[in-house]
Amino acid sequence: MKPPLPARIRPLAWVCAAYGSAVLLHLDRLPPWIPALALVAMIARMLIAVRGARLPGAWARVAFALLLTVGVLATFRTLNGLAAGSALLVSMGALKLLETRARRDDHVMLAVALFLLLAACLDRQALVRMPLYALQLWIDCAALAVIATPQALAGLRAPLALAGRALAYALPLALVLFLTFPRLQGGFWALPHANRAVTGLSDEMSPGQIDELTDSDAPAFRVEFDGAPPPPPARYWRGPVLQDFDGTTWRRDRGRFFLEPDVQFEGPTWRYRVTLEPTGRNWWFALESVVAAPDHRARLTFDRRLLSAEPVDEVVSFAATSRARTVTHEPLSKLGYRYSLALPAGQNPRTHALAQRLRAASPDAAAFARAVLDHFAREGFEYTLTPPRLDRNAVDEFLFGTRRGFCGHYASAFATLMRAGGVPARVVTGYLGGEWNPIGRYFVVRQSDAHAWVEIWLEGRGWTRIDPTAVVAPERLQRGLYDLLPGAAPVVARLARNNPWIGELAQAWDALDTAWRKRVLEFGAASQFALLERLGFDSPRWQQLGALLGAGLALWLAWMSWQSRFWLRTSRPDRLGRAWQSLGAKYARVGLARGAAEAPLAYAARIGERRPDLAAEALDLVGRYAALRYGPGCDARAIRSFARAVRRVRVTSGVRAA
């Protein structure tokens, strides 16, 4: 038979479980040596406990603490921020584990585990992680229960069941607090994030340098339309506008801007709400052509894109209105002409020649543009995501050599030809298309939907969108990139395409995730006031929210008290017992309180002895009580009648028979 393990083992094992699982939540954010350290500390602590060995001494621990702090500093170059803070907490937790002796230390470890959970919640709030957080919370609560009563909670099931029950009881309270606890306006909780956003777009475009088109399937933003969505060829989501070209790279030159003439809007109107994924950029994507800046957080630039004041570091949602086209009859400013015609001297000579030839053959700018597009359609251009590399005269090589490329190549070549032909042109980047999610009734625009197109200036019409890619690969306007080039899609996207049910599952999950963000993560002050309004408050105010919070708390407390009557049954008597107690209280007023251990008849006898005037009544009542409590059969009516009799009892003091 194995010798019994020391009593400390069980709480310690639970502490290790709570701490270890908390570390797992941060696993991919930590440098590998920190989780390894935590693992070593846990194993060492358990071995020490099993063997009954000694814990490391104070000096060793201090040395370790210094070493670990330096290590974290060396890895992160700071102790500030979520990542470095979590790393420090994990390593200090490992150290604390090596000095856990008593229950107090266990509690400190549990505090570490709970704090790590909080940090994980601050770090990432994706729906997919919520079960992990819930599980962690469950383990932590079970560990707390075991620490409190190690003997009473043996095995795995008893503590988990207890913790589960406790959490279930806490759930309504959490709900009340979530719905009504006043939210701090502004990003109080927004910690400085390391910029780790992904985007398929940048503010530069160098066709031919690298195959820069992202193969990421990650969502860029989601859009819900009020009413009918625009047809697929109209789903151009405008991003950075690239004006400056050096022969190979298109740039958004920050210094240069010019006044644009006022525009009129034409075509159908679309109202919609965009929810942006974090990018770390100041770009808000909206359908062309957005009518005005949605709200104070962003402004409409001269080249008609939305620029936010703060970088999109967390999910941002805004409502916008767009029309199909803009039209202006006013001329472009001189500066605008200059910037929109600029081409580097001496580069791409063949392109210039081609442009001049086509321009000479065309009566006006629009005809010139058509001629260039015809050229693209005629000359055997091919759409591909893996184009050959291009050198210094990238446009020449592309137009007369390789003839293979994706949207960036076509946009760049087309804009260069336009400028060379004397038509103001600029490249617009953004996204094209979007996938309809029928479950959530919204569009998902993914990074793989990134696109580039061209705007040319036509007198009397203003900036006009031309998408040269559409000539080469017209399907691109109708369908997503991966429909066009199935081989380019990542494995998951390809799987989803070949097995419809995976696609449906992915859509369902995306809908759920979106609902989670919208209903839970973005539930803020505005949503609270909306809730108040729906509850019938005419002009919602903080006070009403506070009142609601108080009412919720009171309701929860009442519910808990109602529940707890089962737990406290042994100490809280039933109706008969309460009547009996109140009888005792009445006699207690004349100094004849029933002793806790006094049996009923003995009590009656004592009353009779001390107060013969009360003897008969006391004996009768006590007899009735004893018969009801200890006799066979005890009906509710008799109990009620006994309780009434007790209420009628008037014990007067002073009358003391000789």
Place this chain on the structure above:
Amino acid sequence: MSERLQQAIATLETIILGKPGQLRLAVACLLARGHLLIEDVPGVGKTTLAHALAQVFGLAWQRVQFTSDLLPADIIGVSVFDRNTQQFHFRKGPLFTQLLLADEVNRASPKTQSALLEAMEERQVSTDLTTYRLPDPFFVVATQNPREQAGTYALPESQLDRFLMRIELGYPDAAHERTLLREGERRDLLPQLAPVLDAEHLLALQTAVRGQHVSDALLDYVQSLIAHTRAHDDIRVGLSPRAGQGLLRAAQAWAAICGRHAVLPDDVQAVFAAVAGHRLERRDAQDAADGLRLASRVVETVPVPA
């Protein structure tokens, strides 16, 4: 039946003066089918009590004076060879009676003691492959003198547990002492005493006692008493489950004696010291009176639920 019981107790009170509590406990012990241990100095009327019980309840009785040379066969009986029938033939010992008074049981050797105590528990005797049932009712009243130490074998705890109750008689108070002095030997009154009940009545009473109503509330109280003895720091060993059963039966008997059909905490408290006193032992001190004191402290401490 109940009237007869009251009458029997009244009759006993005329013999044993000034001890109504002990008398009722003894009767309760009899009704609960338990065995009684009376612990006291000689001359306080232990034998008279046993004799009076036998007389009033109409029981056949035997008295065995325990000595250090008493052998198990002396009380159980022996197999003797019958020359005429050429067979062994069991001659029953004094054990085969309805009420056995085992006087000064602590003087006998442990071997003899355990023979008696086994018979008490089993209510039967096995010798030579044959099992002989003891009569029913079968009631043992054992006495021991706690002051006498030399040459005695104090009953060990395991044996004490076989006695449902232990009582002490104690000296009579002044008034009863006077009556005793004036009227002379109480034992002389016994032969003139007409039995109030008989064995059959007693069996019926014993059955009736088992039927006394025990409510859940009362069981709660009994359980908390038992639990308290087990959790108490000063008590070496708490009450055994057998002691718990005995406590309940004794309380049932007490309720019957008081003319009630349901058992009250009062009844449990009345018998608790007698039932638990010899089973509880302090961790530190060694004194017979300690058990009683512990038992009464338990009764005073454990709350009666409302």
